[in-house]
Amino acid sequence: MSYLTDDTIDTAALVRRLLRRSDGALVVFEGVVRDHSEGKAVESIFYDAYRPMAEKEIGAILDNVRIEWPDVAVDCLHRLGHLVVGETSIAIVCVSPHRAQAFEACRAVIDRIKQTVPIWKKERTPDGEEWVGWQHQC
Amino acid sequence: MKVRLLFFAVLRDIVGKSEADVEVPDGTRALDLWQRLRSQYAPLAAYAQPPMTAVNESYVGPEAALRDGDEVAFIPPVAGG
Numbered sequence: 001m002s003y004l005t006d007d008t009i010d011t012a013a014l015v016r017r018l019l020r021r022s023d024g025a026l027v028v029f030e031g032v033v034r035d036h037s038e039g040k041a042v043e044s045i046f047y048d049a050y051r052p053m054a055e056k057e058i059g060a061i062l063d064n065v066r067i068e069w070p071d072v073a074v075d076c077l078h079r080l081g082h083l084v085v086g087e088t089s090i091a092i093v094c095v096s097p098h099r100a101q102a103f104e105a106c107r108a109v110i111d112r113i114k115q116t117v118p119i120w121k122k123e124r125t126p127d128g129e130e131w132v133g134w135q136h137q138c
Numbered sequence: 139m140k141v142r143l144l145f146f147a148v149l150r151d152i153v154g155k156s157e158a159d160v161e162v163p164d165g166t167r168a169l170d171l172w173q174r175l176r177s178q179y180a181p182l183a184a185y186a187q188p189p190m191t192a193v194n195e196s197y198v199g200p201e202a203a204l205r206d207g208d209e210v211a212f213i214p215p216v217a218g219g
Contacts (some may be wrong), residue, residue: 003146009141031146039179044150047218048142048146048147050192050195050211050213051195052195053195053211054218056195056196067211078218078219089219090218090219113218113219114214114216114217114219115216116197117216118146118211118213118218119216119218119219120146120147120214120216120217121217121218131147131148131151131217132215133214133216133217134147134148134214134215134217
């Protein structure tokens, strides 16, 4: 099972693999490259990862979510490499018999991924390129 | 003992390589390794505290003692999603 890909994300394929006859709710979150960041125009983003660790961290997050929301089936795929505005960088799919659990679980997955998974992004703007987050670390 | 340092994202740009094998004294902690990098690379000098640190693909605290053969990665602020 790999949660990282270098290719375009096929969210519909994730949904097809996950959806069960008992599910009445399907929640999809996609993160998309937008054309601005903190007042600057963004042309594209390069995503980098510590791949084996990122796989483990995402796997652990999904395992915990499955324990916390036992009715939910969940999957996730994060794209790496060079993405342009409008492209999907991450897709998270949660299905469950009822909507509340699927919404909650989906929100938890993206929030946790943003906190701990070793993935980085370098934004390309008209002024040059910058790794997001580093300049605020001091 | 010898440990392998992995560099990602901004740290790879600063150091100019993606990994390095380094010889360190027994008892070296993750924090000590960071201080050594700070002294070698001027852009890191301002960062007294190490970023999040992973040893063998798991997060550890800065005081974690390293062992021979460990794979150490300093994790700049993550930005997935």
